[in-house]
Amino acid sequence: MKKQRHHFFRCGCTFAIGVGLAGAIHVAQAQEAWPGKPLRLVVAGPAGGTADALARLLAEGLQQRLGKPAIVENKPGAAGALAISDLRSTGKDGHTLLVIQGGVVSEAPLAYKVHYEPFKDLKPLAQVSRTGLVLVANKDLPVSNLKQLVDYGKSQKDGVVFASYAAGLRGHTSGMQLGQLTGVPMRHVGYKGSPPALNDLMGGHVPLMFDGVTTSLPLIKAGKIKAIAVGYPTRIAGLPDVPTFNELGYPQLAQAGWFAVWSRPDVDPAVQQKIREVTLAYFRQPAVQHRIKEMGMEQGSAATPEELVADLKLAYQQQSALLKSINYQPD
Incomplete structure (x- = not known):
């Protein structure tokens, strides 16, 4: 009886090894077969x-x-x-x-x-x-940092208008959240994408915008708009001199x-x-x-x-x- 149990144990091991080997072969075959045609x-x-x-x-x-x-x-x-x-x-x-x-x-x-x-x-x-996102401003807006922006916003009777690349997304909610955190009334204008919003920002039709760093970066470097703060946990290599909202005391906006x-x-x-x-x-x-x-x-x-x-x-x-x-x- 003991030998039978031992024989069963050996069979079980052989079965387990076989299953594991079959699985490994499947993985290898699937990886080798892909890609079998052009990728999209x-x-x-x-x-x-x-x-x-x-x-x-x-x-x-x-x-x-x-x-x-x-x-x-x-x-x-x-x-x-x-x-x-x-x-x-x-x-x-x-x-x-x-x-x-x-x-x-x-x-x-x-x-x-x-x-x-x-x-x-x-x-x-x-x-x-x-x-992350970056809060950018029209180059002629009389502010150069977030504190000045908050002071400016509180001095405006109707608050501050800001643009976003799409209603309901982070560019929109970040602006509204900034208003909640600082007490500055923020009024949103949604656009269909960054390009038209940035055009209006440069043209002075809107003073502020929360935008993706990638689309704003060339305009910031060219001096056509200015960066106020970055919504990212750490400073971004492309904007090393621009502070993060985290540094400025608003970690909720550093996502x-x-x-x-x-x-x-x-x-x-x-x-x-x-x-x-x-x-x-x-x-x-x-x-x-x-x-x-x-x-x-x-x-x-x-x-x-x-x-x-x-x-x-x-x-x-x-x-x-x-x-x-x-x-x-x-x-």
């Missing part, structure tokens, strides 16, 4: 935007490392819904990927009526960059956003892992990091997909609370 990088934004620039940078890396063409396709509009719809319909084999900002999941579904489930229909695989490569959740886990590994390895290269900083962003972290989802869920809760505090109603 879908961008939820227009050509020339931040996500587009990151997608084209990633396309270079994927082509170099995988030997397959990587084509960038822009699907702007509908709060990212068009790009997500494309991914949902064509991305099961991992040859269609999405390059978007986390706000498409943590902000847009709260601000607009979307037809996708943000935490079910797509999965972040690898963070490629981190960034980092990030861009990532996403896939459908049902893509083979082995393929997901390969996409993640190739992406992170490419974006760790010093030359690529330098290009990221030139865009006004910081290097992405090696956070796991699970950690990225947890971060998004926290941001979703925070943004939901902010929208309720300003009585915002989705369009």
Whole structure:
């Protein structure tokens, strides 16, 4: 009887080893088979935007490392819904990927009526960059720092007008939150994207704006607008002399956003892992990091997909609370 038990134990070990080996073979085969055709990088934004620039940078890396063409396709509009719809319909084999900002999941579904489930229909695989907002002002506004801005705002009978790149998103809620924290009445004007808002800022039609660092940075460097404070936990390499809201006593406004490569959740886990590994390895290269900083962003972290989802869920809760505090109603 003892020998039989011993024989059974050995069989069990052999079975377990066989299952483990089969799993390892599946992972190796899946990784080896992918990619079997050109890759599509879908961008939820227009050509020339931040996500587009990151997608084209990633396309270079994927082509170099995988030997397959990587084509960038822009699907702007509908709060990212068009790009997500494309991914949902064509991305099961991992040859269609999405390059978007986390706000498409943590902000847009709260601000607009979307037809996708943000935490079910797509999965972040690898963070490629981190960034924040910057409070910028018309170059002729008689302020040069946040204290002067607060004093100026309180002296204005009707408060201060500020622009954002879209109603209901962080550029909007950050301005309203600044007003809540400082006691300055803030009046919002929403635009369809950064370019028209920045044009009106430069033209003096609006005095202030919360904008992404990437789109404002060239204008700041050219002296066409001026930076007051950065909404990021630390100072940004592209704006080393501009203080953060954290330094100025308003940590609530020092929130980092990030861009990532996403896939459908049902893509083979082995393929997901390969996409993640190739992406992170490419974006760790010093030359690529330098290009990221030139865009006004910081290097992405090696956070796991699970950690990225947890971060998004926290941001979703925070943004939901902010929208309720300003009585915002989705369009």
